[in-house]
Amino acid sequence: MLLQEDINKIHCGDSLEVLKKLPNNCIDLIITSPPYFQQRDYGNIGIGNEKTVEEYVHNLKKIFNECIRVIKNTGSIVFNIGDKYIDGNLLLVPYRFAIEVQKEKKVKLINEITWVKINPSPKQDPKKLVSSKEPFFLFAKSNNYYFNKEEFLDYKDKYLNGNGKKAGNDIGKKYFELIEKSNLSKEEKELARKELSEIIIEVKRGEIESFRMKIRDMHALPYGGQAGGRLTQIEKKGFTLIKIYGNSMRRDIIESTVETIKGIGHPAVYPEFVVQEIMRLLSKENDIVLDPFLGSGTTAAVAKRLKRNYIGIEIFDEYVKYAEDRLQKMNEYNLELFA
Numbered sequence: 001m002l003l004q005e006d007i008n009k010i011h012c013g014d015s016l017e018v019l020k021k022l023p024n025n026c027i028d029l030i031i032t033s034p035p036y037f038q039q040r041d042y043g044n045i046g047i048g049n050e051k052t053v054e055e056y057v058h059n060l061k062k063i064f065n066e067c068i069r070v071i072k073n074t075g076s077i078v079f080n081i082g083d084k085y086i087d088g089n090l091l092l093v094p095y096r097f098a099i100e101v102q103k104e105k106k107v108k109l110i111n112e113i114t115w116v117k118i119n120p121s122p123k124q125d126p127k128k129l130v131s132s133k134e135p136f137f138l139f140a141k142s143n144n145y146y147f148n149k150e151e152f153l154d155y156k157d158k159y160l161n162g163n164g165k166k167a168g169n170d171i172g173k174k175y176f177e178l179i180e181k182s183n184l185s186k187e188e189k190e191l192a193r194k195e196l197s198e199i200i201i202e203v204k205r206g207e208i209e210s211f212r213m214k215i216r217d218m219h220a221l222p223y224g225g226q227a228g229g230r231l232t233q234i235e236k237k238g239f240t241l242i243k244i245y246g247n248s249m250r251r252d253i254i255e256s257t258v259e260t261i262k263g264i265g266h267p268a269v270y271p272e273f274v275v276q277e278i279m280r281l282l283s284k285e286n287d288i289v290l291d292p293f294l295g296s297g298t299t300a301a302v303a304k305r306l307k308r309n310y311i312g313i314e315i316f317d318e319y320v321k322y323a324e325d326r327l328q329k330m331n332e333y334n335l336e337l338f339a
């Protein structure tokens with residue numbers, strides 16, 4: 001059993017050693033960002049300093065296997081890994097890791113959530129585009145993993161649906177007028193009005209964000225993708241309706257700025273906002289969230305704000321002290337969610 005004294009605590013030590021002391025199936029969510037391959041941010045010891053990417057993946061997998069052991073059957077494991085160029089060649093490190101992990105068949109890769117950096121580091125190579133994304137791999141141990149899709153990026157529902165406005169009474173008015181002006185037959189017009197009315201109801205109920213209509217001989221014909229299906233509809237029915245799902249579809253992308261924290265030279269802080277949204281997706285209040293590479297304490301800080309319990313592991317005591325201080329100060333600052 002997990003000891004009470006191990007909860008809401010940051011353990012200073014090597015993550016593999018500390019993880020080994022934790023019991024099986026005791027953690028609800030692991031979210032972490034291990035040291036990146038050959039980044040040399042934390043001195044020349046330990047994980048990330050291997051000579052080859054194969055060795056790096058091998059060492060990371062040892063920790064990952066401990067993560068699998070300690071996670072509950074209902075839990076999930078999220079690893080954020082950065083990529084690396086060597087001699088101008090992009091190694092695809094995160095994907096090498098994900099593929100190796102899949103081979104052992106102990107977990108399933110549920111999603112690759114892409115963090116799109118709004119303000120990527122402006123390191124310029126005249127012959128390369130600026131790298132501005134990182135994956136967060138979401139693994140589960142069973143099919144019974146906790147997943148609260150509604151919570152993920154739900155602030156967008158409020159802001160994006162109809163640009164924050166309730167769908168007005170004139171929604172679809174333009175298309176009703178076009179149907180009348182079109183050269184569709186009487187029966188086709190009747191069907192077009194019926195389906196248009198139904199899709200308007202879906203928008204008003206918030207089931208879809210919006211829609212587009214294409215009418216025969218009025219609009220440009222669709223091409224590519226599902227063109228076959230849509231073209232047939234236009235030919236046979238005289239029109240097609242295209243649903244736009246907006247956020248209701250819950251896509252696997254999070255846009256957020258890159259963050260740095262004043263007063264600490266931690267080089268690889270991940271954004272609270274990204275962690276917040278993933279934590280809301282994959283855990284609930286009072287759950288236990290573990291980060292085996294806690295760094296400046298972001299995972300623990302978000303867990304505290306979202307009323308989850310945390311366990312952090314960090315090898316450098318300087319970062320442990322910083323993270324403890326950060327958590328302590330949260331009592332004084334507001335604990336509100338932010339979007």
Ligand SMILES: C[S@@+](CC[C@H](N)C(=O)[O-])C[C@H]1O[C@@H](n2cnc3c(N)ncnc32)[C@H](O)[C@@H]1O
Pocket residue numbers: 013014015016032033034035036042046047266268269270271292293294295296297298299313314315316319
């Ligand atoms: C990419 S950083 C994590 C940053 C963190 N997500 C944040 O927002 O501050 C990786 C961290 O792992 C720590 N670390 C490196 N090797 C470790 C090990 N063997 N055991 C525990 N922590 C380790 C490093 O000191 C570093 O703080």
